[in-house]
Amino acid sequence: MSHSVPPDVDECQLFQSSPRTRLCLHNCLILPGSYCCLCRPGYLLHADRSACKDVNECAMKQHNCTQGDVCINTFGGHHCVRPKCPLPRHNTSYVKTSAFQCERNPCPTGSRACRLAATSTSFHYLPLWANCTVPCVLFKTSTTRSTGDSLHFTIVGGRGQGAFAVWRSSQQMGELVLTSPVAGPATLEVELELEMSEFSCKVLLGKHVFKVTAFVSLYMSFDPLWR
Known part of the structure; x- marks a missing residue:
């Protein structure tokens, strides 16, 4: 049979x-x-x-970054970056205090333009996988000053800024949120201004700029919730 x-x-x-x-x-x-x-x-x-x-190419020394670059691991690859301070302008200049931070030099006496410029600029590089679940909090920033201060968060520019929003999570904290899923590969850049001013007199106490770059991968990475 x-x-x-x-x-x-x-x-x-x-x-x-x-x-x-x-x-x-x-x-x-x-x-x-x-x-x-x-x-x-x-x-x-x-x-x-x-x-x-x-695979973390940066940690495993499998990158092609040259001296002076910083290796940023992303999902499925890596990027070589070299953050640069803002160029001198209107009596305002900056000095690099760390790989990802620039501080404003003391302002010349009587220079209003300098006093209104950002007191610091920091750089943030975030790896994202393709079509990640939204809304997704990418970045948080806050001030430790007293509750009498008011904070103003503004997205002032960048590529793909329509995918972002700024949410106020408390009186002294704001969040940069990805609100739309993004297919990769893509590089999104957004500039976030945090302005601290006294609420009663509206006197500017300081302004900080956060330059955020999100590297969106072409494919997904391991996520215990993917199935």
């Missing part, structure tokens, strides 16, 4: 296309009687054999 051999089940075709049943975070490869998961370049297969985790 002959026995028919049941056809091999293509698990990848059956389950991979739906987010609810997908077997692999990145790619699914069918094998005789089974399947295996494959990851995109810049990722390694997680211990669960389904998800993919990012």
Whole structure:
């Protein structure tokens, strides 16, 4: 008596296309009687054999950044950055106090333009995976001054700024929030101004600029909630 051999089940075709049943975070490869998961370049297969985790090229010294650059790890790759202080303008100049911070030099006597300029500029680089869940808080900033002060947060420019919003989480804290999912690869830049002024007299006490750059990956990375 002959026995028919049941056809091999293509698990990848059956389950991979739906987010609810997908077997692999990145790619699914069918094998005789089974399947295996494959990851995109810049990722390694997680211990669960389904998800993919990012390779940190910066920590593993696998980057191509030159001397003077700072290596920023991203999901699936890395970027070499070199933050620069604002150029001197209207009697205002800055000095670099750390790799990601610039402070304003003392203002010349009587220079109103200098006193109205930002007292500091800081640089923030954030890795994001593609189409991450929104709203997503990217950055928080606050002041430790007394409750008599008022804070004003303003997005003053940048590429892709329509994907961002500033939320007031308390009297002394604001949050930069990603409000729209972004497909990668993409680089989003936004400049956030934090102005501290005295509420009663509206006297400007200080203004700080946060330059935030978000690197959006082409693919997703390991997330324990992805399935």
